[in-house]
Amino acid sequence: MRILGIDPGLRTTGFGVIDAEGAALRYVASGTIRTEHLDTRALPARLKVLFDGVSEVVQRYQPDCAVVEIVFVNVNPQSTLLLGQARGACVTALVTRDLAVAEYTALQMKQAVVGYGRADKAQIQSMVQRLLALPGLPGPDAADALGLAITHAHAGGAMARLALAGSPGSKTSARSYKAGRSR
Numbered sequence: 001m002r003i004l005g006i007d008p009g010l011r012t013t014g015f016g017v018i019d020a021e022g023a024a025l026r027y028v029a030s031g032t033i034r035t036e037h038l039d040t041r042a043l044p045a046r047l048k049v050l051f052d053g054v055s056e057v058v059q060r061y062q063p064d065c066a067v068v069e070i071v072f073v074n075v076n077p078q079s080t081l082l083l084g085q086a087r088g089a090c091v092t093a094l095v096t097r098d099l100a101v102a103e104y105t106a107l108q109m110k111q112a113v114v115g116y117g118r119a120d121k122a123q124i125q126s127m128v129q130r131l132l133a134l135p136g137l138p139g140p141d142a143a144d145a146l147g148l149a150i151t152h153a154h155a156g157g158a159m160a161r162l163a164l165a166g167s168p169g170s171k172t173s174a175r176s177y178k179a180g181r182s183r
Contacts, residue, residue, distance in 0.1 A: 002028065004063035005149030006054065006094070007141050008071070008087040011036045013050055014141025017061045018132065020153035027132040029061055030142035043082070047089040054093035066094045067102045067152040069109065069144065104151050109144070112151040 001021075007014035012035075017028040033053030035046040058066075071087050074080045094101050104112075110119040114127050125143040129136070131150055138146060 001065065001153075002061065002063045003149040003152050004057065004061065004066040004094075004099070005145040005147070005152070006066060006068045006090050007144035007148065008050075008068060008083065008090045009141065010046060010050075010082050010086040012141050013053065013086065013090060014139070014143070014145035015054070015057050016138070016142055016146030016149050017057070017063060018146065018149045018153065023154075025132060025150060025153055027134060027146075030138055030146055032139060032141050033057075043085065047085060050086055050089040051093045054090050055097065058094065058097045058099065063099065065100045065102065065152070067104060067148045068094070069148055070103045070105045072105070102152050104148060104155075106144075108155075109147045109151045112155055113147040 002017065002019050005014075005016040005018075013033040014030070015033065016030040019026040019028055033050055035049045038046050038049065068087065068091055071080070071083050074083070091101055107117040110124065111117045113119075113131070114123050116123070119127075121140045121143070124147050125137045125140060128134070128138055128143045128146045128150065132146065137143070
């Protein structure tokens, strides 16, 4: 199964693609989609860059599914709103390509990849490098995206079963969405 991980951000969105066959993981690609070159007031243009960038990654690497980090409220409500819009552009790009989209919190990803939910960026980068046998450290945003893909490769099936087993009112933190059309 080919998994695309997305770490959404308004200025920099990380992506990571891995192939998973059982417990074996293989690195395919990673990188970032950047909007910092655009005027910070040009929100629609920045969202279009993110949408187009994620669409291009999907076209190039043909993933079977995708995983996106769940965004939590920050201290600054305006920043949270902007990040949510960036995340929405990424998720929309994925579902318009008929991809199933799973979601995990940063805490879940850190726990799955590092074994510690409060791990810092350097620890995530180091473990992603080790788990995927990379020759060097991935950038922090790409490492988070690869970490999300690794999390889904290891826990996706179990998390999907938990989400389906939960009652409609349950608070399951890993969610999965599928566009209305089939591939």
